[in-house]
Amino acid sequence: xxxxxxxxxxxxxxxxxxxxxxxxxxxxxxxxxxxxxxxxxxxxxxxxxxxxxxxxxxxxxxxxxxxxxxxxxxxxxxxxxxxxxxxxxxxxxxxxxxxxxxxxxxxxxxxxxxxxxxxxxxxxxxxxxxxxxxxxxxxxxxxxxxxxxxxxxxxxxxxxxxxxxxxxxxxxxxxxxxxxxxxxxxxxxxxxxxxxxxxxxxxxxxxxxxxxxxxxxxxxxxxxxxxxxxxxxxxxxxxxxxxxxxxxxxxxxxxxxxxxxxxxxxxxxxxxxxxxxxxxxxxxxxxxxxx
Amino acid sequence: xxxxxxxxxxxxxxxxxxxxxxxxxxxxxxxxxxxxxxxxxxxxxxxxxxxxxxxxxxxxxxxxxxxxxxxxxxxxxxxxxxxxxxxxxxxxxxxxxxxxxxxxxxxxxxxxxxxxxxxxxxxxxxxxxxxxxxxxxxxxxxxxxxxxxxxxxxxxxxxxxxxxxxxxxxxxxxxxxxxxxxxxxxxxxxxxxxxxxxxxxxxxxxxxxxxxxxxxxxxxxxxxxxxxxxxxxxxxxxxxxxxxxxxxxxxxxxxxxxxxxxxxxxxxxxxxxxxxxxxxxxxxxxxxxxxxxxxxxxxxxxxxxxxxxxxxxxxxxxxxxxxxxxxxxxxxxx
Numbered sequence: 001x002x003x004x005x006x007x008x009x010x011x012x013x014x015x016x017x018x019x020x021x022x023x024x025x026x027x028x029x030x031x032x033x034x035x036x037x038x039x040x041x042x043x044x045x046x047x048x049x050x051x052x053x054x055x056x057x058x059x060x061x062x063x064x065x066x067x068x069x070x071x072x073x074x075x076x077x078x079x080x081x082x083x084x085x086x087x088x089x090x091x092x093x094x095x096x097x098x099x100x101x102x103x104x105x106x107x108x109x110x111x112x113x114x115x116x117x118x119x120x121x122x123x124x125x126x127x128x129x130x131x132x133x134x135x136x137x138x139x140x141x142x143x144x145x146x147x148x149x150x151x152x153x154x155x156x157x158x159x160x161x162x163x164x165x166x167x168x169x170x171x172x173x174x175x176x177x178x179x180x181x182x183x184x185x186x187x188x189x190x191x192x193x194x195x196x197x198x199x200x201x202x203x204x205x206x207x208x209x210x211x212x213x214x215x216x217x218x219x220x221x222x223x224x225x226x227x228x229x230x231x232x233x234x235x236x237x238x239x240x241x242x243x244x245x246x247x248x249x250x251x252x253x254x255x256x257x258x259x260x261x262x263x264x265x266x267x268x269x270x271x272x273x274x275x276x277x278x279x280x281x282x283x284x285x286x287x288x289x290x291x
Numbered sequence: 292x293x294x295x296x297x298x299x300x301x302x303x304x305x306x307x308x309x310x311x312x313x314x315x316x317x318x319x320x321x322x323x324x325x326x327x328x329x330x331x332x333x334x335x336x337x338x339x340x341x342x343x344x345x346x347x348x349x350x351x352x353x354x355x356x357x358x359x360x361x362x363x364x365x366x367x368x369x370x371x372x373x374x375x376x377x378x379x380x381x382x383x384x385x386x387x388x389x390x391x392x393x394x395x396x397x398x399x400x401x402x403x404x405x406x407x408x409x410x411x412x413x414x415x416x417x418x419x420x421x422x423x424x425x426x427x428x429x430x431x432x433x434x435x436x437x438x439x440x441x442x443x444x445x446x447x448x449x450x451x452x453x454x455x456x457x458x459x460x461x462x463x464x465x466x467x468x469x470x471x472x473x474x475x476x477x478x479x480x481x482x483x484x485x486x487x488x489x490x491x492x493x494x495x496x497x498x499x500x501x502x503x504x505x506x507x508x509x510x511x512x513x514x515x516x517x518x519x520x521x522x523x524x525x526x527x528x529x530x531x532x533x534x535x536x537x538x539x540x541x542x543x544x545x546x547x548x549x550x551x552x553x554x555x556x557x558x559x560x561x562x563x564x565x566x567x568x569x570x571x572x573x574x575x576x577x578x579x580x581x582x583x584x585x586x587x588x589x590x591x592x593x594x595x596x597x598x599x600x601x602x603x604x605x606x607x608x609x610x611x612x613x614x615x616x617x618x619x620x621x622x623x624x625x
Contacts, residue, residue, distance in 0.1 A: 095408040096355045104595030111585035271417040
């Protein structure tokens with residue numbers, strides 16, 4: 001076993017896992033605070049990705065990271081809209097209703113994208129699309145590195161928001177005990193809206209971030225939905241730091257599977273890991289309780 | 292409040308006459324219908340079997356499984372592989388597929404039934420996807436993503452192949468009626484009462500002594516058995532299966548969709564739901580065709596969202612409420 005191969009796998013795992021981490025932090029937020037099981041999670045990533053693509057196409061090749069300034073506010077308001085129109089009536093209902101609702105939403109979003117953008121795989125090119133850093137035997141593409149750095153910055157930002165701002169503290173309070181939070185004067189609807197909007201904004205930003213090295217098509221979000229759920233359950237529903245760490249773990253698992261077994265085995269390994277966690281520690285590997 | 296005196300009780304349950312009429316229609320109509328409609332109805336019956344089977348554990352039992360394609364695929368592949376490799380009649384393959392599905396469901400029960408809510412849903416998805424992956428990758432035996440063809444041997448009733456469409460129609464119709472009958476029998480038995488109890492509130496049911504694991508296990512086995520039969524019917528009618536079609540997540544979700552839209556936790560709900568959605572989908576494909584591919588899923592999604600937002604349990608619930616409101620009589624409480 002070559003050291004450089006192991007290192008290469010780990011680095012690839014970090015790159016893969018970084019995106020999973022950020023997407024999963026969004027999902028764990030929406031689940032921990034608003035108790036919504038959002039099966040349309042990946043579709044917001046897809047929307048963010050398409051926005052970045054079209055900005056790149058229409059505005060003369062601007063970097064997807066610059067389009068974040070458009071993607072994040074747009075998806076924030078879109079998420080708030082979705083909450084107010086679709087989620088609010090079902091907040092008190094069973095989990096199954098919410099699952100059915102978000103599944104319906106995901107179908108609508110996917111197929112609207114199919115109709116509007118066609119099913120073609122679209123990709124962008126930037127000045128650094130082909131650049132690679134090579135240290136010894138380890139290779140890493142520039143787009144991947146930049147994506148990873150973006151992910152880290154956003155994760156730190158999100159973490160700061162949750163721990164140090166009053167909004168973040170309100171969200172944590174609602175996720176722990178929403179009735180008590182209400183008694184203390186926190187408006188649950190406002191917090192739910194912010195949580196949902198933040199979640200969609202974060203995962204939409206993921207889409208922009210990965211556009212530099214992946215192609216966009218209507219179904220691009222589906223694997224991220226599934227993987228986000230896997231990561232969030234392994235890390236503990238509602239646990240933001242857990243989601244971040246487990247995202248990386250799942251990314252490394254997928255890289256290991258891709259190298260040693262086959263290209264699509266990575267997802268399978270993640271599922272096996274999920275089933276193992278569900279069997280032996282269903283509350284998640286890293287929870288001590290709540291966010 | 293107006294008091295309406297109902298003299299003739301039969302007026303209050305025209306349902307029976309309606310059903311009788313529909314039954315006779317279904318049995319006689321195909322002799323006069325063009326092939327396309329027979330095909331449409333056969334497909335509806337096959338998926339209705341799966342939806343009704345899902346409803347046993349998903350609707351009444353409240354175990355929202357999004358991995359029922361696992362049993363569907365098991366049924367389809369068992370009968371097909373037995374026929375392909377050993378020339379065993381798919382009628383036997385039908386039963387063996389059901390047995391394999393039951394064994395699989397026992398395993399899945401032990402893994403998943405201690406989980407609740409979203410955990411359970413994700414685990415069922417994971418298991419179905421794992422099967423799909425296995426069947427794609429073990430190419431040496433399952434032909435992988437290329438799929439398997441059912442060898443055409445002409446008119447061979449003993450081998451579940453017929454030269455016309457009508458035999459498939461009647462077999463599918465009969466199977467659908469059998470599943471409804473089985474569901475009816477389960478619901479009205481003690482097992483059924485336990486199931487509905489734990490479907491509404493598992494903790495309360497356990498508190499009064501219901502062995503929730505055993506009840507869920509038995510019902511999942513029944514559900515898996517009939518779903519796999521639907522899979523075999525599908526394989527024998529379409530003559531082609533592949534892992535994405537029979538193990539795919541979209542199939543699992545569609546099965547759930549048919550049951551939820553029609554009426555989750557009702558006897559005829561899944562049947563109605565399958566009828567409505569399949570017909571809507573055919574209409575969408577015909578009207579919008581290749582220009583707006585995917586429109587049918589937008590319709591599916593919208594219908595699903597409308598049903599969920601309405602707070603009713605599906606089309607059956609909506610019509611029942613309207614019906615009683617029209618008659619201004621008191622609705623029977625469950």
